[in-house]
Amino acid sequence: MKIETQCLHAGYTPGNGDPRVVPIVQSTTYTFDSTAHIAALFDMPTEPIYSRFANPTVDAVEQKIAALEGGVAAMCTTSGQAASLLSILNVCSAGDSFISAGTIYGGTVNLFAVTLKRLGIECIFVDQEATPEELQAVIKPNTRCVFGETLANPALSVLDIRKFADFAHANGIPLIVDNTFPTPILCRPKEFGADVVIHSTTKYMDGHAVQGGGVIVDCGTFPWDNGKFPDFTEPDESYHGVRYVESFGKAAYIIKCRMQLMRDFGCYPSATNAFYLNLGLETLALRMKQYCINAQAVAEYLKSCPEVESVSYPGLADDPYHERAKTYLPDGASGVISFVIKGGRETAMQFMDALKLASNVVHVADIRTCVLHPASETHRQLTDEQLVAAGINAGMIRFSCGLENVEDIIADIRQAFDAIQ
Numbered sequence: 001m002k003i004e005t006q007c008l009h010a011g012y013t014p015g016n017g018d019p020r021v022v023p024i025v026q027s028t029t030y031t032f033d034s035t036a037h038i039a040a041l042f043d044m045p046t047e048p049i050y051s052r053f054a055n056p057t058v059d060a061v062e063q064k065i066a067a068l069e070g071g072v073a074a075m076c077t078t079s080g081q082a083a084s085l086l087s088i089l090n091v092c093s094a095g096d097s098f099i100s101a102g103t104i105y106g107g108t109v110n111l112f113a114v115t116l117k118r119l120g121i122e123c124i125f126v127d128q129e130a131t132p133e134e135l136q137a138v139i140k141p142n143t144r145c146v147f148g149e150t151l152a153n154p155a156l157s158v159l160d161i162r163k164f165a166d167f168a169h170a171n172g173i174p175l176i177v178d179n180t181f182p183t184p185i186l187c188r189p190k191e192f193g194a195d196v197v198i199h200s201t202t203k204y205m206d207g208h209a210v211q212g213g214g215v216i217v218d219c220g221t222f223p224w225d226n227g228k229f230p231d232f233t234e235p236d237e238s239y240h241g242v243r244y245v246e247s248f249g250k251a252a253y254i255i256k257c258r259m260q261l262m263r264d265f266g267c268y269p270s271a272t273n274a275f276y277l278n279l280g281l282e283t284l285a286l287r288m289k290q291y292c293i294n295a296q297a298v299a300e301y302l303k304s305c306p307e308v309e310s311v312s313y314p315g316l317a318d319d320p321y322h323e324r325a326k327t328y329l330p331d332g333a334s335g336v337i338s339f340v341i342k343g344g345r346e347t348a349m350q351f352m353d354a355l356k357l358a359s360n361v362v363h364v365a366d367i368r369t370c371v372l373h374p375a376s377e378t379h380r381q382l383t384d385e386q387l388v389a390a391g392i393n394a395g396m397i398r399f400s401c402g403l404e405n406v407e408d409i410i411a412d413i414r415q416a417f418d419a420i421q
């Protein structure tokens with residue numbers, strides 16, 4: 001199936017007389033004929049037994065997203081943050097370290113630099129333009145994985161996934177990529193060597209601002225039995241002595257993540273949330289194409305405005321990431337634009353207040369145009385140094401193009417500039 005078809009059909013194939021639409025199985029538990037059957041499911045979880053870590057509606061969505069990313073299996077979480085957290089905890093324990101590109105989502109910076117540090121896991125931040133030699137210089141014997149974001153929120157830099165994958169693999173560790181902004185419609189990181197792909201499904205995948213969630217996709221590519229990951233090859237005493245690689249092969253990572261971490265943390269979405277997410281996924285391919293068209297037009301318009309100091313959008317011919325976008329985002333650079341308004345922080349806030357169609361929200365990648373001021377909102381917990389590392393200027397506005405008629409979006413921008421003159 002081509003990706004547009006997968007958006008509609010992957011993950012759920014109704015049998016004779018079954019509902020056409022994936023049903024909402026809003027039940028915490030499941031009934032079985034025998035105790036022995038349940039006992040067997042504890043050993044080999046082939047059917048849902050409890051909705052803290054598995055549910056049939058969520059399962060259908062997981063299969064769909066795994067198909068879209070070209071992975072072997074996926075696991076949904078209650079937020080993108082939970083997906084980032086579990087993706088790392090599945091390979092790092094206290095005393096370990098991992099490497100992350102510095103240009104990533106502000107919430108992830110905080111999770112990695114503050115909260116994981118408190119758990120004894122060190123994040124080594126690197127400039128994402130670092131050379132392979134520079135990367136090699138910071139790696140430690142306890143470094144367990146490498147992390148980056150395909151299209152960074154909100155800096156909109158494009159990650160050289162291939163470079164990071166080659167570096168990680170040369171050191172026997174996996175690459176985890178946050179692919180939230182492009183979605184698998186515009187980029188499939190597995191094709192460039194990523195081993196695990198995560199998303200905040202709160203963004204384009206849902207697209208309608210009705211559910212918050214995340215997902216972790218196991219690409220099934222990483223050789224966990226290379227000697228560096230005993231947790232994957234030795235018996236798990238917390239799970240009846242299961243050996244993940246031996247029992248689950250290519251899906252070892254995601255099954256370990258579900259059986260250990262989801263079992264213990266329980267940050268699993270409800271069936272109803274998964275149902276909403278699935279509605280968004282059904283039109284994802286169609287929507288992503290139009291987001292790219294609208295954002296390209298808006299980015300070009302902003303570029304022509306005397307009120308604007310600079311515009312970041314990899315679809316612009318003179319954007320520093322334009323060449324790289326040709327490799328990683330050949331069908332378009334998604335719907336988010338970052339621009340720096342002349343006049344700094346104050347003018348940025350006045351401009352945003354003057355917009356009428358675009359809404360001022362703590363959100364991005366919605367079907368409706370929305371704006372956010374990273375320096376005073378999402379990234380306010382970052383130090384000035386971290387702001388610079390994340391590619392953020394105090395006058396920067398994150399402009400998330402919606403699917404309104406683009407002429408209306410541009411007219412709104414014009415009236416807001418005029419209003420604050």
Ligand SMILES: *Cc1c(COP(=O)(O)O)cnc(C)c1O
Binds near residue numbers: 178202212
């Ligand atoms: C929003 C976002 C997250 C966090 O997702 P939540 O669903 O808000 O927890 C992670 N990564 C990126 C790139 C994001 O845009």
